[in-house]
Amino acid sequence: MIQLLKYLKTKDWGIVFMVLLFIIAQVFLDLKLPDYMSEITVKVQTPGSETSEIIQTGGYMMLCALGSLVAAIIVSFLSTRLAASFAKNLRERQFDKVESFSMQEINGFSTSSLITRSTNDITQVQMFIAVGMQIMFKAPIMAVWALTKISNKNWQWTAATGITVVALLAVIITVISLALPRFKRIQSLTDNLTSVTRENLTGIRVVRAYNAEDHEESKFETANTALNQNYLFTTRLMAFMSPSMVAAMNGLSLAIYWIGAYLINESMDMMERITIFSDMVVFSSYAIQVVMSFVMLTFVFVILPRAQVSANRIKEVLNTDSTINDGTVTEGKDDLEGEVEFRNVSFKYPDAADYVIKDISFKARKGETIAFIGSTGSGKSTIVNLVPRFYDPTEGEILIDGVNVKDYTQEALCNKIGYVPQKAVLFSGTIASNIAFGENGKEDISRDAVKRAISVAKGTDFVEKTENQYEGHVAQGGNNFSGGQKQRMAIARAIARDPEIFVFDDSFSALDYKTDRELRSQLKEEASGVTNLIVGQRIGTIKDADTIIVLDEGRIVGKGTHTELLETSEVYREIAYSQLSEEELASE
Numbered sequence: 001m002i003q004l005l006k007y008l009k010t011k012d013w014g015i016v017f018m019v020l021l022f023i024i025a026q027v028f029l030d031l032k033l034p035d036y037m038s039e040i041t042v043k044v045q046t047p048g049s050e051t052s053e054i055i056q057t058g059g060y061m062m063l064c065a066l067g068s069l070v071a072a073i074i075v076s077f078l079s080t081r082l083a084a085s086f087a088k089n090l091r092e093r094q095f096d097k098v099e100s101f102s103m104q105e106i107n108g109f110s111t112s113s114l115i116t117r118s119t120n121d122i123t124q125v126q127m128f129i130a131v132g133m134q135i136m137f138k139a140p141i142m143a144v145w146a147l148t149k150i151s152n153k154n155w156q157w158t159a160a161t162g163i164t165v166v167a168l169l170a171v172i173i174t175v176i177s178l179a180l181p182r183f184k185r186i187q188s189l190t191d192n193l194t195s196v197t198r199e200n201l202t203g204i205r206v207v208r209a210y211n212a213e214d215h216e217e218s219k220f221e222t223a224n225t226a227l228n229q230n231y232l233f234t235t236r237l238m239a240f241m242s243p244s245m246v247a248a249m250n251g252l253s254l255a256i257y258w259i260g261a262y263l264i265n266e267s268m269d270m271m272e273r274i275t276i277f278s279d280m281v282v283f284s285s286y287a288i289q290v291v292m293s294f295v296m297l298t299f300v301f302v303i304l305p306r307a308q309v310s311a312n313r314i315k316e317v318l319n320t321d322s323t324i325n326d327g328t329v330t331e332g333k334d335d336l337e338g339e340v341e342f343r344n345v346s347f348k349y350p351d352a353a354d355y356v357i358k359d360i361s362f363k364a365r366k367g368e369t370i371a372f373i374g375s376t377g378s379g380k381s382t383i384v385n386l387v388p389r390f391y392d393p394t395e396g397e398i399l400i401d402g403v404n405v406k407d408y409t410q411e412a413l414c415n416k417i418g419y420v421p422q423k424a425v426l427f428s429g430t431i432a433s434n435i436a437f438g439e440n441g442k443e444d445i446s447r448d449a450v451k452r453a454i455s456v457a458k459g460t461d462f463v464e465k466t467e468n469q470y471e472g473h474v475a476q477g478g479n480n481f482s483g484g485q486k487q488r489m490a491i492a493r494a495i496a497r498d499p500e501i502f503v504f505d506d507s508f509s510a511l512d513y514k515t516d517r518e519l520r521s522q523l524k525e526e527a528s529g530v531t532n533l534i535v536g537q538r539i540g541t542i543k544d545a546d547t548i549i550v551l552d553e554g555r556i557v558g559k560g561t562h563t564e565l566l567e568t569s570e571v572y573r574e575i576a577y578s579q580l581s582e583e584e585l586a587s588e
């Protein structure tokens with residue numbers, strides 16, 4: 001928790017200081033009350049005292065109580081404000097950090113955990129600052145101040161207070177040490193619940209189609225019950241605190257009055273008896289304030305362990321650096337543009353034992369098309385995903401325009417690339433906002449560029465039929481469009497970027513053969529100088545490529561044009577002829 005405090009801004013520290021000042025004022029005023037009470041007790045029992053004097057002292061008491069109330073309101077207001085602005089600041093930092101993560105870190109934390117860490121965990125910390133911080137300041141100040149007021153009054157009363165405080169501490173320490181491990185589990189069980197819910201909601205159509213509601217419900221039930229049981233355990237444990245505190249407070253009052261009665265009984269002098277009685281009233285008030293401080297602290301101990309666990313989880317995210325580091329180069333070598341070269345590249349996924357691609361070398365020059373084909377899982381997507389640095393190669397190097405991709409700033413590298421993923425990703429907004437997405441290091445993408453890109457991607461027909469056309473609404477994930485329409489918008493987004501290199505990761509598979517062919521031929525015309533890296537499953541999609549690379553279990557087993565490979569590569573021939581019979585390759 002303390003480490004998170006470094007994210008407080010100077011203005012926030014000012015608020016913390018103000019909170020502290022008002023808390024000191026509040027404690028001062030609260031502790032003034034027993035002094036006035038003592039005065040009133042003495043006055044009541046002293047013959048000749050005036051009623052007006054008692055009323056005057058009572059008036060001072062009222063002013064103190066009012067002052068304390070105002071201070072308490074200001075403290076609450078400031079703490080809540082501070083907590084809200086700190087939470088906003090943390091959320092922003094976490095969002096920025098997660099955006100800088102490579103796939104390795106995102107997969108390492110898991111998406112659901114990152115969501116919980118940016119929402120639930122930050123709320124825990126916010127709650128602690130809003131409520132816990134003021135108690136953490138107030139309780140010790142109150143306890144120490146009240147103790148100094150009663151420290152040399154009477155050893156029997158002091159001993160009774162001391163014993164109560166030690167007993168309370170013992171209860172608090174026992175309860176907290178039992179609850180802390182459970183609090184840690186609560187946050188990871190919340191991650192699990194988010195993950196189950198998320199998976200169920202994303203796969204809801206499949207769940208319904210396969211009548212798997214019961215199975216999903218039972219998965220949810222298990223996650224929910226585990227979380228609930230943990231909550232119940234900690235709440236029951238914490239519930240034990242409150243009655244212990246009340247019992248301690250009442251027990252202490254009883255002890256003070258008992259000791260007081262004994263002392264009054266022992267004394268023979270009337271004046272001394274009045275003093276003891278007055279001291280007893282004052283002492284019990286202060287002693288109750290001491291115990292009250294511990295009662296308040298128990299509340300902190302209810303929320304602190306969870307906030308502590310949450311703070312650690314937030315800290316883990318903020319302290320994790322992306323394994324993909326930014327370089328400094330912004331331009332490729334002078335005379336080069338759109339050149340991609342793989343030099344003996346091998347790669348294994350983080351924590352995986354085996355390489356998924358091994359010793360891959362090829363070179364694509366400006367305007368050339370390199371296509372990758374091979375069986376499922378042969379490593380095609382992995383190869384092209386190394387180009388925009390979703391991961392870095394384990395061995396070997398990748399050069400773009402003669403410069404290692406690791407040496408570029410990520411912005412400069414991504415500006416060179418128009419990447420279209422295997423599964424089209426759209427964002428809620430409009431068709432135009434999805435196509436003119438992001439920045440390309442040049443001027444803003446104009447409406448004309450959007451229209452041109454949609455036209456090249458063969459999407460004009462459906463866009464113009466959509467209500468509001470280019471301003472047509474796109475739902476989250478593009479769920480109000482068909483697979484092929486989404487894919488065409490994703491392709492148009494890459495075209496609108498006007499990049500040096502297109503990376504199409506099996507991006508044409510959702511299109512029918514005719515659209516696929518028309519799109520590629522128009523792309524060739526409109527973006528003739530752009531280098532293409534295409535992953536394809538269909539021979540038709542890749543057969544016109546300048547070089548086709550055939551992969552098998554992560555290794556290159558064939559390289560050449562369509563005609564060359566038909567003669568030289570057994571694997572390619574198998575793929576080609578299996579499709580030839582089905583799709584009449586000849587007509588492509």
Ligand SMILES: Nc1ncnc2c1ncn2[C@@H]1O[C@H](COP(=O)(O)OP(=O)(O)OP(=O)(O)O)[C@@H](O)[C@H]1O
Pocket residue numbers: 349352356374375376377378379380381382383506
């Ligand atoms: N994030 C990941 N972590 C671990 N292993 C992975 C990951 N992604 C892919 N793999 C593994 O890497 C291998 C290659 O996967 P890749 O997606 O590159 O294949 P592909 O040839 O594109 O397949 P497909 O044609 O089915 O898309 C597979 O065996 C897969 O299990």
